[in-house]
Amino acid sequence: MDIVDIGQRLGSVAFELSSQPRVWLAFLFAAAAWLMSMPYLRFVGKKLPPGPPVWPVLGSLAYLGGELHHALWGLSKKYGDVMRVGLGQYTLIVVSSADIAEELMRKRDSEFCHRSGRTIQRSAAKYVGFDSMDIAFSEYNPHLRMLRKLCTSELFTLSRLHASAKVRTGELEVLLGNFRKYSEKGEAIEVREYFHSLTMNIMCLMMFGKRYYGEDVPVTAELNNFKSLIIDVFDNVGRLNLADLVWCMRPFDLQGINKKWKQIRGRCEKLFGLIIEEHRLRRIEGKTLKDDKDDFVDVLLSCQASDNLSDKAIIALLSNMVLGGTDTTATTLEWCMVEIVRNPLMMQRMQEEVDALVGKERGVEEADVAQLPYLTAFVKEIFRLHTPVPITLPRLNESASSLGGFYIPPECTIFVNTYAMAHDERYWDRPLEFNPDRFLGSNINLVGNDFQLVPFGSGRRKCVGIALGMTMVQRTLAALVHSFDFAPQPQASISESYLLVLRNSIPLKVEATPRLPAHVYHTTTL
């Protein structure tokens, strides 16, 4: 057989095969597999973290069924505290122990402090983060540092927190008034809606002086726009977007998530843009409120020139705060209520503690909270057992690094499974039990120094709203147990559902009975 003959035969076999679709499919898969394996060839000889198999195109998706924090926790028991997981085209590094979390968020914080469109949150960074002009999706760059500095030196300072206490007091009175209304009618209260309204109103009042939730709020086009926008935001945030994960799906947007986010971004720009304009006009007319009465938009406008702060960055910041500060806090409060009705003796202990400090002739004030050790321990235990944000926001390392002795390739998406650490027998005695006493006499705090419990993260990317979030949770809880007895429900169910925030999938209903003289409650039921 000569060379021409072989050529002809190969040609006819190729022609025959090419007419069969299955062959094309196999070829495409082989090509994809080859392409997918290419990046790993660079790491031959490096000690990569172990992990479940990574398949072409989909990565390890097949091993991530159920709630993500549980799936990753389960895998980490098999593969270890630093684990490599493929998610579509991305390499996730999942950290599940306190010492590796400390290495990541303290020792190597500067290497792993980026977020951005290069993590699995590609579209979120573009649309929700306004092209990474915000805090939560931005790289660790001068713009981000300027925004975080504004938060610590202007927006969340102790003096501004004190000055805005009356906003929170007003909204708390509304909440208590609504609970009383229900108790007078003898009806149970579905708490989720009320905690959502409480935190939304507090955040919006602090940010730009408006409230959108409550029976007294006049129905306007702006109100309807705001509420429907919020529903759309929370329905879509945290969804896994195939168009991000699998590069060949990018042009198709099969789930329609990018289209939805594009619309949401446009609506945010319009709504927050109008609010900024109103504030700007007010400033031009010389009607700026003074110092402590200024809201965040006033403060940000006054820093606009000196800090080179664009309107787009202000809009991005406002949208971060609505996203970061409301659902997290409302969900934590709902978990508090779940444990209160399941544990009536704990409720009683908190009531005795608050009564002893505050008496029954006035309501709880923010300053009281520091003197309530059992209530503080109860709240810490809520953050531990029901970790509201069970996986920290993804971080990214620009260059190759290492964790726990493993080689970490550049541009990995890093998750810290804080839920796994908060439930780990290595750090906690009987970790699945709800037991606030474990924190009495312990120095463990929540601000990012004790890595077995970091519900707000730690290091350069830790939550900017810790003080505000903690104030809202602790004061509201203290006021609720002070003002009402809640009927026990020892069997109240706990069933977790995770979408950015960890909720109880069954909304809780409680029956409340007032326990203070009528004149102590303010009668506002706005």
Ligand code: HEM
């Ligand atoms: C119970 C309430 C809250 C919880 C559990 C919570 C939790 C978290 C967590 C876990 C992170 C990620 C930290 C990391 O990756 O290391 C975070 C980031 C963030 N939080 Fe919170 N948060 C709460 C309240 C708030 C409030 C009240 C605000 C704003 C007013 C806020 C704004 C933010 C922002 C802007 C970020 C991004 C920080 C960055 O990327 O640099 N959070 N939060």
